[in-house]
Amino acid sequence: MFAQLKPVATDPILGLMAAYREDPNPLKVDLGVGVYKDEQGHTAVLKCVKEAEALRLKQEDSKTYIGMAGDPGFNAHIEKLAFGSSHPVLLANRVTTAHTPGGTGALRVAAEFIKRANPDATIWVTTPTWANHISMFQAAGLKVKEYAYYDYDTKGLKTEQMFA
Structure with a gap:
């Protein structure tokens, strides 16, 4: 084998x-x-x-089972923390949140889901990223492109490009 x-x-x-x-x-x-x-x-x-x-x-x-997506209240607070409560992606209902196994495990679960839902999907990965991320997405059969999220000149995030 x-x-x-x-x-x-x-x-x-x-x-x-x-x-x-x-x-x-x-x-x-x-x-x-x-x-x-x-x-x-x-x-x-x-x-x-x-x-x-x-x-x-x-x-x-x-200790009851809370469902596949996790605790809805927790998820809503995480979305607001990550995006801000009035961010357009939240107002347009373009965000879905779910509890996952930590880090790399969560990304692999997401990769498998995306491949099943949209076999031709392209994953955008930050530059820099962890060394195993790109090969993990490719192993799931996804196309991978990269984008820079950090502006070294301003020492801030490239939020406009991230949400484009």
Whole structure:
């Protein structure tokens, strides 16, 4: 079964992580994967996260299934946080939100859904992006194009281009 698999390109982040582990410099800082670590290299749970989890646990009154899209109230608040409550895409009802497995897993689920819904779809991926994103979308059979979202001159987002 595995003999038919073709090797995939190595994620450059993995090489960077290996180089970090081998570097003897005591002042090194790991900025590779995007996970916060303390001075001892431990991925701590931030105090604000613990407080939010405790509050959520205190307010929770059921373990019932909330549906495939997740909690509708939470989704509505996330949309407003991401776009602003009066953004045209929200007012035109062009946004759908769903809870997903974290990061890459969510993108793969989205890629599979998009491929089924629109086999000729093109995915637009930010530049820069994580090294595995483009190959993951291509593996799902999608066409991929890239766009820059960050304006290095103004140190801000290229929001007009992002929402075009």
